[in-house]
Amino acid sequence: MTSLLSTALVAHRKRGNAHFAAGKYDEALSEYAKAMQATTDPAGTAVCQVNRALCYVRKGEWTQALGDAEAALAVEPANVKAVYVKALAMAELKRYDDAIAAFKQGNEWD
Numbered sequence: 001m002t003s004l005l006s007t008a009l010v011a012h013r014k015r016g017n018a019h020f021a022a023g024k025y026d027e028a029l030s031e032y033a034k035a036m037q038a039t040t041d042p043a044g045t046a047v048c049q050v051n052r053a054l055c056y057v058r059k060g061e062w063t064q065a066l067g068d069a070e071a072a073l074a075v076e077p078a079n080v081k082a083v084y085v086k087a088l089a090m091a092e093l094k095r096y097d098d099a100i101a102a103f104k105q106g107n108e109w110d
Contacts (some may be wrong), residue, residue, distance in 0.1 A: 008038035009048075025055040038061060046075040046082075053085040065089040 016031030032048040032055070039045060049072040056065035066089035072082040087102035 006039070006044075009035045009041075009044050012038060013048060013051070016048070016068045018053065019088075020055060020058075023058075025058050028052075029055050030072060040041075042075045046072040046079065049075075050079060050085065053082065053089075057088060060088045060092075062092040066093065 012031045012035035012099050016028045017105055018086060019028035019031060032052045036048045049068040053065045053068035053072065056062070056068065065075070065085055069082045069086040069089060073076055073086065076082065083102055083105055087099045090096075090099035090102060
């Protein structure tokens, strides 16, 4: 059963990545959500949350981007891409002090 879930996760994530590359962010969001439903692995979920956050960034939906970035960071605190999205979303939400702190955190790891 685990291999089927992993296969489904990978398949949905790949479709999501293709939609993202084509600029079809709503379709990508749907595929990433399906990928997250197809696994119980927190790391697999975190990858999809970061990808979803990037879709929300492209759509200018900063609150959703921040939520997914923070959810991914709860599982993988050193995920640089998630920290970048978090900082970017905070800046767009005019939470400048929080954004600066997040950018500094990400810069320390890079």
